[in-house]
Amino acid sequence: MNYFFDQHFHVMNIEHPNLLSFFASLDTGIPDLITSGALSPNYILTGKNLKGSLMLNRITNTLTTFEQPIGETLAVMEDDLEGKFTSHEEEAPKPDQPYIREGKMHMRSQSYDKLAMCPQLMDFSSNEISREGLYYPSKKTSRILKYAEDTLAGFDLYRKDHPEGLFEFFPFIGITPPTHSIEFIEELLETYVTKTHSRQGQFKEGKQKFYGVKFYPPLGYNPWPSDQKERDKVTLIYDFCTKYDVPIMTHCDDQGFRGISPKEAWKYTSPATYKPVLEAYPTLRIDFAHYGWQYNPLHKKPLTILTAAAAKVPDSPWFFELVELMHLYPNVYADFSFSGTNSDFYILLDNYIKTLDEMKAETVLSRSLFGSDFNVNLLKVESYTSYYRMFELSPFADENIHRFVQTNPMAYMGIVE
Template sequence: MSGNNDLQTLIKELKEPVNYREFSKNLKNKWEGTGKNILIAGNEFKKVVLTPLMMDFNNKGFTGLDKEKIHYYLPPRKQIIDQLVDLFTGIKQYYDFSDIQLFEIFPFLAINTENLEFGNESTRYYKKTLKDILNQYFKDFSKGDSGDDRYEYLSNKLDRLRNPQSNGSNEKFNPLDSGFYYFAGIKLYPPLGFDPWPDGNDGKSKQKLKKACYLYEFCVEKNIPITTHCSNGGFMVAGKEDARKFTNPQRWENVLEAYPKLKVNFAHDGIHDGDKVETEWNRTILGYVIKYDNVFFDIADNVYERNYFKRFFNFILKQNFTSVQLGKISRRMLFGTDFMMLLLGSESYYDYLASFSETDAFNNAFVDKYAICNKNSFEFIFGG
């Protein structure tokens, strides 16, 4: 990013509300002046992939909570269908009105098996079951897809949204038409009630485990990436004790033993009680990375701490990993933002990115910025 000084200055100097059209025009001029590229670790990039991560705020478990203790009576919810309409309308408007077509947007679909029927119940309480949803959006995925194949497939889906009439038809974008929806992966959020491995012996718990296992089997068969929330902060609908139990990465031990090929990213790398580095959750995640081939972790919402990378790299080096193990960790680390939550700790999105761009912690480190931003992310989202 150091080669984009004019572009950086324009964004950095924004202190007050501006006229969007005027700002967009200025941004376009600056962008064209850079040769339409972003520099990261000496490498030029002309596109940035965004992966909006949806969340299932269904309030199925809300009725069991003591409203006197949680101090409000309305559940924190927004139905998935409403989110889908908002999400894909926003994506469409970006491509219709943005003067800079920088972003390629590949969302992750929120799923909470707790809120879905399995698919063969005699009575369906929801219009869509777990099987319905997975087959609708991921049936064309294949374990044998190369990274380039998966990227091309999703790019074609995105192109149809961008320009529905590109194939000569009179089709128009309709945000209520699920045929325009596409997803690169799945987002799980344990504090909202998703239990990675339900372990009760009663019939209800066994049914929950059956649904979770079906999800994992499907994702392994189709090579679908999963991102799971993994910090003890965030939005909670489950009770505090359950939220921590479900979110603890140790809850994934049985999952990964049963499905060692499952591709899963632990978001936030196990932030626990405000500590971003030396936590048992972090150690657990690193253990999974060493043991399994498809476990990743991202640094979303961590980067605004200016010395984060130096602390984190020093912490890893103190674990006495072998050079082979360090190499594997370096290939499984992903850049992340957690936008807009990062603004709770950063003055701006620019400041957050600058913390990553300007740090010298990567000098002679066992991992480089290019891998975090490009190679590792491509492998996680699309495949190696």
């Protein structure tokens, strides 16, 4: 199948996130929020976003996707690529023609039969929240089962309403090990994750339609915990993914939803934290989302920032940790999701690749994946289409664009007919 992959996006409704867990993570209140970097320039709040009613429109646009069933949101995404909506932002990137036209997906010089859509489910389950001064303690919650069922129902609704649609689905199931027993994790894997790479798996009866596992360290996932009980949980997952060649995606920028303190979240999210994992499981397939981008200036040394700015290359330490892992292990990948809301990201990445020797440049080019981070990206771009247009306008050659959307994700996912 001639696929165009969106390797990383989210569809959910207001029932699925755990806002209690997020607010409980702000142990020191507003100072903690500021220190975390959530208000850092170029993350959500930018000079452009703060103009007039633009930020309000962006927030409203984003919330709209939380106010409807998942299947309807998927239909909206496809309708957007078909050019069914009108842009209201004069400066929003706009394609010359809709990306989906004449029954195919088009990008640069290539056309594609189908879009391989890889929704990333986040496991918002949490342990009991109880602290001094809390009037109504929050009970332990397990949210991933309903989220998984709602997602599968969303696929069915999409197919019913769009029988000729181009979307095919290869979802990833979220797991936050500290919030579950090892028995629950084992049952979750056995119930929902397919053990084959067959494309036809998404059409068969039953629940085994998830093609990968999604980790989100800021929710409390430690890739290599010292506690043996917690270590057993994560090694169970790594063993399963190694045995059945199941891909893993892990969040890898210093922002996003949190269920723990910023310092813990940063420690768990750093690519370097995965070194003992990859030493023990060197063939594990891992996509580090967002290309290790860091927005918080506390993570960067002033001299590094100045040097990177002069060379017009990335200045995030995690970016370089991630690239190092690419060179050491055969199945380490990175995706463009959300980072691509800033067109400079593509320029900096392209400039960096040009500084490498031929072999190292080829490694990076062959491990990079296109992803949108819809619907979170709507806080930074007007639409799903706008994000695609920014990618289309990137400095990469047509052949590399094709690699990012098809060749590389096919290698990462290993999907067969």
